[in-house]
Amino acid sequence: MGESETNGRTVKSGQTLLAVIEALKELDGASVSELAAELDIAKSTAHRHVTTLAENGYVDQIDDTYTLSFRFLDLGGYVRDQHRLYKQIRPSLERLSEETGELATFIVEDDGMGVFVYRELGSNGVNTAARVGSHTYLHQTAAGKAILAEFSEERFEEILDRHGLPRKTAHTITDDAELREEIEEIRRRGYAYAAEENTKGLTSVGAAVYGPNDALLGAVSIDGPSHRLQGEWLNDEIPQVLLSAINEYELNVSYL
Structure with missing residues (x-):
């Protein structure tokens, strides 16, 4: 043969x-x-x-x-835990979920998609259909948009060409120009929003996370019901808590 x-x-x-x-x-x-x-x-x-x-x-x-x-659960756990920098972000998620009472998530980019690696549910948090290991389009979530904002124009174009901008809810951004405008705003502001763009009734705030040598690891988000995540809580307090936790994490792993 x-x-x-x-x-x-x-x-x-x-x-x-x-x-x-x-x-x-x-x-x-x-x-x-x-x-x-x-x-x-x-x-x-x-x-x-x-x-x-x-x-x-x-x-x-x-x-x-x-x-x-359950053999696949073992494999998934191995894939997640073999990356020590991913493991070390969990305490930061626990802190975020405790301080805000909401759901804290960490996603990474894989082949142009977002993959949920960790989820920590706060005392008032609402569960979502996004389980650990599930994939999502980056443009539909705050964490995903935060990752997109860190990419070069070439990488951004590659992802759009491959996956497009499929709609998940009535609020999902499906227009190329509108997404580009928002990406520029995220770069200026330092964090991203997603208002019911992936899940009806859910609003999120997300920001990118870096490891040693300025390597992009993924993004963390705080997700909660839209009726709670609004006003000063959404626009000032949550971003401050989120960026503080990420900064602390990045300092802790900067010399690993």
């Missing part, structure tokens, strides 16, 4: 396996028939891949339904 044939079959098989994993996540579990229909593949192919995942502990089976196992 030639090298090109081997590589081609391996890549195709691997892509199908990854597609099965993604489908099991999107469908909240599925039977072989449902997987085959969802991915437009033969039932035998779906069965072969899902059986391989089950035999290796990545999928659980209840009757004829397959679901992703």
